[in-house]
Amino acid sequence: MRVLLRVLAPLVSLAVAALGVLLVVEVVAAWTSPGSGAGLLVPWRDWRTTGETVLWTAPPVLWIAIVAVVAGVVLLAVGLLARRHDIALTSPSPGLTVATAPRVLARLVGSRVRALDPVTAASVTASGRSVVVRARGRGEPDGLRDGARTAAAGVLDALPLARRPRVTVRATPEQPGTSKGVH
Amino acid sequence: MAADTTPVETGSGGPQPSDDPRPPTPSNPRRAARAARKAQYRSAGGARWGLTLLGFVLLAAGVLTILLVSGVFGQQRPQRPVLDPMIQQFLVANATATRLVAIAVGVLLLVLGLLWAARSLRPEGHPDLVLDGGTGTEIRIDASAAADAVADGASSLPGVTRARARMVGSAAAPAVRATVWIDEDVADDEVAEICRRLDAEVLAQVRDSLGLADLPVAVRLELDSAPRSGPRVA
Numbered sequence: 001m002r003v004l005l006r007v008l009a010p011l012v013s014l015a016v017a018a019l020g021v022l023l024v025v026e027v028v029a030a031w032t033s034p035g036s037g038a039g040l041l042v043p044w045r046d047w048r049t050t051g052e053t054v055l056w057t058a059p060p061v062l063w064i065a066i067v068a069v070v071a072g073v074v075l076l077a078v079g080l081l082a083r084r085h086d087i088a089l090t091s092p093s094p095g096l097t098v099a100t101a102p103r104v105l106a107r108l109v110g111s112r113v114r115a116l117d118p119v120t121a122a123s124v125t126a127s128g129r130s131v132v133v134r135a136r137g138r139g140e141p142d143g144l145r146d147g148a149r150t151a152a153a154g155v156l157d158a159l160p161l162a163r164r165p166r167v168t169v170r171a172t173p174e175q176p177g178t179s180k181g182v183h
Numbered sequence: 184m185a186a187d188t189t190p191v192e193t194g195s196g197g198p199q200p201s202d203d204p205r206p207p208t209p210s211n212p213r214r215a216a217r218a219a220r221k222a223q224y225r226s227a228g229g230a231r232w233g234l235t236l237l238g239f240v241l242l243a244a245g246v247l248t249i250l251l252v253s254g255v256f257g258q259q260r261p262q263r264p265v266l267d268p269m270i271q272q273f274l275v276a277n278a279t280a281t282r283l284v285a286i287a288v289g290v291l292l293l294v295l296g297l298l299w300a301a302r303s304l305r306p307e308g309h310p311d312l313v314l315d316g317g318t319g320t321e322i323r324i325d326a327s328a329a330a331d332a333v334a335d336g337a338s339s340l341p342g343v344t345r346a347r348a349r350m351v352g353s354a355a356a357p358a359v360r361a362t363v364w365i366d367e368d369v370a371d372d373e374v375a376e377i378c379r380r381l382d383a384e385v386l387a388q389v390r391d392s393l394g395l396a397d398l399p400v401a402v403r404l405e406l407d408s409a410p411r412s413g414p415r416v417a
Contacts, residue, residue: 017296
């Protein structure tokens with residue numbers, strides 16, 4: 001989203017500026033020499049004729065409206081979602097801020113969970129609000145889950161996080177079926 | 184400019200506690216906190232606001248058109264031309280006012296668009312530090328030299344593998360943005376200690392030597408993926 005924002009912002013800003021130039025040029029041209037041609041830079045008199053004849057019920061009007069809605073939703077999404085997702089750490093003094101990326105937190109939690117003996121594989125998704133651990137390993141899923149939760153909570157407690165994320169652990173046994181106790 | 188530094192092997196290059204037992208205290212903690220937050224990254228607030236506003240206008244126009252076409256504003260309304268004769272008559276009756284408003288809107292769009300484009304395309308400034316050296320004297324510290332002082336101090340802390348820093352903001356309100364890579368094997372509770380020593384030793388010394396007690400600093404912690412000598416799983 002940040003990349004999209006950086007690409008879109010200059011393009012949209014220049015389009016807005018170009019629209020302003022066209023508006024000023026056409027209005028001044030029409031004011032100084034009324035009724036000359038279809039327009040100086042854009043044929044706005046043709047557009048006006050079209051606007052006078054086309055009814056609201058015409059299919060192109062609806063299609064243009066739908067395109068505007070879609071473009072509006074895309075721009076809104078980019079504008080609202082392209083924020084930083086950094087995780088704030090408590091700083092020792094007001095003149096210093098300490099932050100880190102969610103990726104760093106996920107790596108720290110992941111390395112501690114993988115260090116557990118029964119865990120054979122683990123993946124971690126972290127954000128400022130929640131940390132989701134998916135652990136795969138040997139033994140009972142409950143024990144695995146508790147171990148992974150303790151390890152993840154230990155990391156979060158030790159780090160000076162400004163806000164402690166919620167921990168969710170999903171444990172899956174290494175070989176499904178063997179630990180169910182069927183026999 | 185950015186400066187990558189390598190860890191200092193001996194402790195001699197490390198930050199020494201200042202002789203002055205009192206750390207330089209910022210005159211206004213709230214303003215210092217705001218300045219430090221602002222230094223974290225280059226603000227994209229203007230671009231986000233612009234896109235959000237434009238998106239909202241497009242969305243509103245599209246939705247209103249669809250509502251009009253579907254007859255919400257009256258069953259007869261969709262049967263009229265897009266450029267309604269009623270509106271056209273009003274515009275022709277107030278021709279001068281319409282033209283002036285159109286020109287004003289055009290100029291406004293042009294100015295806003297150009298300001299926005301300039302803001303989004305302009306590279307971020309890295310101001311030199313200007314210290315007051317007395318009457319008629321101006322001490323100018325190169326932006327990279329001042330930032331390197333922070334980076335060098337940070338990278339000499341135990342648990343920190345390397346650090347990079349740069350001056351951001353303006354010459355009137357400079358700030359430091361630093362990225363500190365910590366060792367992947369560092370204990371989790373050492374991170375708080377690194378932050379504490381960074382503030383109490385490194386930044387205190389840099390602020391003291393530059394004479395800028397208020398210098399805001401934004402630190403970003405990263406994990407260093409150092410090449411491992413042994414197998415990952417024992």
